[in-house]
Amino acid sequence: MLDQNEIDLFRDNVRKFLEKEVAPHYDQWEKDEKLPRDLWNRMGENGLLCVDVPEQYGGFGADFRLSAIMVEEASRMGFGALASNLSVHSDIVAPYILHLGSEEQKQTWLPKMVSGEAVGAIGMTEPGAGSDLQGMKTRADKDGDGYVINGQKTFITNGQHCDVIVLATKTDPNAGSKGMTLFTVDTSLPGFARGRNLEKMGHHAADTSELFFENVKVGADQILGGEGRGFANLMNELPRERLILALGAVAACEGMIERTIAYTQERQAFGQSISKFQNTRFVLADLHAQVQVNKAFCEQSIEQYDRGELSTTNASIAKLTTTELQGKVADQCLQLFGGYGYMQEYPISRDFVDARIQRIYGGTSEIMKEIIARDILGR
Secondary structure (H helix, E strand, O other): OOOHHHHHHHHHHHHHHHHHHHOOOHHHHHHHOOOOHHHHHHHHHOOOOOOOOOHHHOOOOOOHHHHHHHHHHHHHOOOHHHHHHHHHHHHHHHHHHHHHOOHHHHHHHHHHHHHOOOOEEEEOOEOOEOOOHHHOOOEEEEEOOEEEEEEEEEEEEOOOOOOEEEEEEEOOOOOHHHHEEEEEEEOOOOOEEEEEEOOOOOOOOOOEEEEEEEEEEEEHHHEEOOOOOHHHHHHHHHHHHHHHHHHHHHHHHHHHHHHHHHHHHHOEEOOEEHHHOHHHHHHHHHHHHHHHHHHHHHHHHHHHHHOOOOOHHHHHHHHHHHHHHHHHHHHHHHHHHHHHHHOOOOHHHHHHHHHHHHHOOOOOHHHHHHHHHHHHHOO
């Protein structure tokens, strides 16, 4: 268990890396609509990827809190696309392989993901199946000792750069949730193809893609977590995904409020800084208070996760409340910038569009409410 000084030192190193390696280039990456591939290698060289992976697979064996810092600081600085790419790689794909993979799968992929040599993606969403995972059509049919995969995925983060995909498939279409199986798929295999880099409302620097699988042959040793166990494994791993999104949302809120405070103290109107107006003070006080309450709940959730006790309901509460708040903070902070907030040269305009996806991916707000409702009211 790391002490607070070690955590603070790591956070400081992350901030210095982002200020040096990301901040000067981020606007251009947003225009390019893709992060450069070598950024992953630089993050790996600096020990910023998959830090909670055990030392035997190349990581530090640190706890989840340290892994979250990278996503938190990218979010705080307004680099929402980078935070999204990182969370998928380090806090979704790597834990799936670590918790569910065979020793061979772990040895094959985890050291490369730690170093940045391999980028991870998770393939769940399809054109006709988002929240309703049981509606997916991607098939993995038995073929001798292995399987043949056919289908397509969409809205896949890291889609243009990924080297390994944790892929959700149907191995038994008639078995409902028990007919779903996860595979690790090497993107160098014949039959795999990347579609276009999708144009999005926000998170422009994040490569988000369609992926196609046409007679992709994989061995049975690429099954992740057991045949027919895919849906159960997804459900077991989702709390961490939702918690990391919540932590990123809180940090994004803090960053927006910090930038808005600085602007309102500088901006003059009617002979004084607009931070002196009661409306400005009350809006920022209210947002700050709500962020602190959500931050406290997230801290509690981190402790529960570290003990293996984070429930699906509490992860859903964290994800629901923090991402809804992120949208509110973005809207109300932008309002305090006035017309300048609508200009792309001001980061708050990017914060505003980047915040919108937070209530959709990783489980929509509506799905979060349904999970919470089932817990308190039953089905």
